[in-house]
Amino acid sequence: MRYQKGWIVLLILALLTPLGLVAIGSAWGEWDLDTIKEHVGFMPQGMEKASGGAPRAPIPDYEFPGLTESGFKTGLGTIISALIGAGITSVAVFLIGRLMRHGRLS
Amino acid sequence: MHIPDGYLSPHTSGLLYIISIPLWGYSLKKIRKEMNQRHIPLLAMLAAFSFLIMMFNIPLPGGTTGHAIGGVLIAILLGPWPALLALTLALAVQALFFGDGGILALGANAFNLGFIMPLSGYLVFKALAGSSSPGERRFAAAAAVGGYVGINLAALCVAFELGLQPLLHHLPDGTPLYCPFSFSITIPAMVIPHLTVAGAAEALITGGVVAFLGRYHAELFEARAVSKATGIP
Numbered sequence: 001m002r003y004q005k006g007w008i009v010l011l012i013l014a015l016l017t018p019l020g021l022v023a024i025g026s027a028w029g030e031w032d033l034d035t036i037k038e039h040v041g042f043m044p045q046g047m048e049k050a051s052g053g054a055p056r057a058p059i060p061d062y063e064f065p066g067l068t069e070s071g072f073k074t075g076l077g078t079i080i081s082a083l084i085g086a087g088i089t090s091v092a093v094f095l096i097g098r099l100m101r102h103g104r105l106s
Numbered sequence: 107m108h109i110p111d112g113y114l115s116p117h118t119s120g121l122l123y124i125i126s127i128p129l130w131g132y133s134l135k136k137i138r139k140e141m142n143q144r145h146i147p148l149l150a151m152l153a154a155f156s157f158l159i160m161m162f163n164i165p166l167p168g169g170t171t172g173h174a175i176g177g178v179l180i181a182i183l184l185g186p187w188p189a190l191l192a193l194t195l196a197l198a199v200q201a202l203f204f205g206d207g208g209i210l211a212l213g214a215n216a217f218n219l220g221f222i223m224p225l226s227g228y229l230v231f232k233a234l235a236g237s238s239s240p241g242e243r244r245f246a247a248a249a250a251v252g253g254y255v256g257i258n259l260a261a262l263c264v265a266f267e268l269g270l271q272p273l274l275h276h277l278p279d280g281t282p283l284y285c286p287f288s289f290s291i292t293i294p295a296m297v298i299p300h301l302t303v304a305g306a307a308e309a310l311i312t313g314g315v316v317a318f319l320g321r322y323h324a325e326l327f328e329a330r331a332v333s334k335a336t337g338i339p
Contacts, residue, residue: 007151027170028296029264029268030109046115051112055209061205085199090154091150096191097150100137
């Protein structure tokens with residue numbers, strides 16, 4: 001396999017992703033609607049409408065609902081999310097590369 | 107820095123899709139015509155790297171969190187157009203599977219993080235690196251500064267897009283319809299943490315990885331040299 005060492009580094013990174021949970025708080029401007037309501041005192045009408053129609057993500061916030069009882073389990077859910085997400089992302093690049101080679105993408 | 111759905115009006119989200127779609131098309135064309143197809147596995151790996159690095163949240167001044175992105179690193183190794191594809195796919199997976207960043211806002215997020223960041227950082231890197239070669243200190247320092255500039259310009263774009271909302275879309279009495287924060291709030295909230303901690307993290311990762319690869323795997327930069335010969339960007 002090409003870049004074997006690089007993929008090993010990525011695997012280690014994925015196993016370390018629970019460290020990213022240590023930072024307390026959330027990213028600015030990425031709050032859900034309830035938090036927005038708390039911050040500004042009301043719910044901007046358009047926000048509710050514009051965010052309502054989107055399908056719900058299957059693994060919201062990189063957490064599995066059944067794996068959140070203890071700190072350890074939370075970390076496990078994050079690792080699984082990291083592996084799934086990084087895996088799908090790289091497979092998508094490979095797929096696009098393959099489509100290109102077969103002349104399907106111009 | 108991932109704008110969720112609801113913060114931008116449908117007009118803003120739509121406009122940024124309209125801007126991003128031709129950029130995506132151009133990115134695919136550049137990859138097909140000018141990137142050596144042998145480098146697809148490297149691009150796949152770097153896209154996964156970017157996805158993972160965005161999961162490492164660090165505490166920022168002001169009580170929020172942020173993360174490095176890796177967009178400039180990809181641009182330095184493979185060029186800004188392949189970086190746009192890698193970042194777009196990472197952002198799409200984050201939005202579709204993990205609810206991180208909006209689906210309607212994907213055009214905006216890809217523009218900010220996939221286009222503005224890698225391209226601006228890459229141009230800064232090129233200007234500063236001059237004729238230095240991988241492994242040299244100047245090369246890695248230029249990469250670090252490129253990462254720093256790139257993440258900050260992306261943050262500024264996010265602040266601009268969010269801060270524009272209450273100006274563009276409000277009820278007759280001034281009540282905002284979408285993102286309720288004006289420029290006086292969005293700009294300091296985005297810029298200060300990125301000028302300090304998040305920018306430093308991006309600089310460290312971009313410079314650090316480029317220094318390491320330049321020293322031990324200088325052959326990886328041949329992808330850039332090849333594309334330079336064929337004129338990317």
